[in-house]
Amino acid sequence: MKYLTEFRDSAIAQRMAREIHQIATRPWKIMEVCGGQTHSIIKNGIDQMLPASVEMVHGPGCPVCVTPLELIDKALAIAAQPDVIFCSFGDMLRVPGTDSDLFQVKGRGGDVRVVYSPLDAVDLAVKNPAKQVVFFGVGFETTAPANAMSVHLAKRRGLKNFSLLVSHVLVPPAIAAILESPGNEVQAFLAAGHVCSVMGYWEYPPLAEKFGVPIVVTGFEPLDLLDGIRRAVLQLERGQARVENAYERIVTYAGNFEAQQLLARVFEVTDRAWRGIGVIPQSGWRLNAAYREFDAEERFHIDGIRAAESPLCHSGDVLRGAIKPAQCPAFGRECTPRHPLGATMVSNEGTCAAYYNYGRFLSADELAGAGRAAFSS
């Protein structure tokens, strides 16, 4: 498969891992920002290939995970209304709100639909003029252009029955917040390749300079990740703090100019609450005044929703990279993918779910033992 198999080559991966072993002389903590990268690292066992001195810290880049509980509750309240078709990407459906999730709302008669593009939701609005169609627009810079396009099209077509429940978040302010947080131990970042495919990486050199951290734009396949880690370790060992692009086949410095223009036309920067982390100033987008009429929160007047997180859940510490999932007392006990207490256990890309699903409830010895028993024979 072009662009896939050649980036999963086992022999090259082993070679790159050996190289990282050779160049790493001191302990380093590197954060991969994106949930897709976390998923790939755990799924492929890339962390098992690294020297013990190089620790991957999993970042807050799972859009499902950082969407505030309050907004999930708003989504549930809107989806439960008659005459509403509530559209969402699939992985938001199981995210627990305070009392329920979208699956349960659907079970009780709410018209909740999984779509693959917000533009499908616009089509639904055209086909169902008597219904209010709402799209749950969450995500980072990656999903934002399509969401922007959906309201742009809705406005151009004069649709009065389409709106966006929007909670976009941005990577650079999150990186800054992590670096500014007291007790931060992260020394380098793998920037999220897909975010940079839209935004380019012109936003990152000031961060690298201000905080003295290497930032490597990195892809998602095993060799992409190993290359990103290798470059980050190399910079750390040399005492450098530059922005590098290890995902050149997709990402350019300037990014996708048309997409950025559309984003600037539809959204404005705003403070955003990140689930488990709190409010980060200027860390998200909302619809600007020209498109405010398509904001579902304005249209549905959902007031008085105050959400409370489970006191057992430490997903905030996990999202900041302060603890590994297994260090949370609820991990694998009160909190499992079946009964998630926090969003990091729900989404496939959530750190806790990745750890749970790929067997990190086994000790490292047990996992290694499984492999030895299996493949020595």
Added chain:
Amino acid sequence: METSNAMPEFSHWSCPLPLADYPTIVMGHGGGGKLGAELVEHLFLPAFRNPALENLGDAALLELIAGRIALTTDSFVVQPLFFPGGSIGELAVNGTVNDLAVSGAEPRFLTAGFILEEGFPLAQLAAIVDAMAGAAALAPIQIVTGDTKVVERGHGDGCYINTAGVGVVRPGISVGPQHAMAGDAVLVSGTIGDHGMAIMSVREGLEFESPIRSDCAALNGLIAQVLDAVGPAVHAMRDPTRGGLASTLNEIARASHAGIVIDESALPVRLEVQSACELLGLDPVYVANEGKAVFFVAPEAADCVLEILRAHPLGGEAARIGHVTADHPGILVARTSLGANRVIAPQIGEQLPRIC
């Protein structure tokens, strides 16, 4: 009335006269009166014809079968009803035939219960019945009794089918998920994920360069050849339908209190299925199959079974994918292509396409 608009799709079907009066299902078709009788006489009977069915009694009367029988039932609610590689008709027959076959039984008799939605085009029903008849003849298995109910418009999804099957267990064969044991080789009869991705690509309106076809097929012939050759060396068999290979292997690991190890790079996956899975963020090990079997066999029989599978038209891409171990009982571990290990956990609910 949206009566005739679905007809041209099924132009190969020539409607017997009395049925043509009602081009769609009406409540009366399930009412036990003349309309229902016409459906049986002009549609079901000609398609499924066999001596047991022709009596049209309240029950099929069958000769007692000596030995152990296997009895199974399954309901089919797939949407869309017609998809690349098959329809709900083939599924309803093959699904039950396969459940019998992986239990070590030779499929013999099938029942067919239809729940139809008012307004369902008769031409589509005929096409489904036609598909069932074809699949039953191919297996072969006799459809000996049936039932039709009609629900009001909006209370069904066009057509639901339930089938129950009876088979005769082959003497000397005792297969079951609890019988998998350490050392067993794990084999799969072909590529995984075809059915699930075929359905998903149609359902979600996704278009890929080459269309993905369902693997829907009756496996009893293939399984019979394996059992003829190595019989008791087969410890467990399963058809990995809903939840895919991962769910089936997890079930067997739990039932047998043994660990299972698979080699990810040995899993046969079609390129187009792999591509579609990558696009949607799904893992083919969790995607449904409708024409594949997994075999747990004594290691010394593995090569022989693999040879038989590969020589069969339904097993050309069969592969040895792993083995059973006494370590990590109840847990399925995959060796990744990079040489690391990961647990493949049982799935909760449906796989959800991810955001980005």
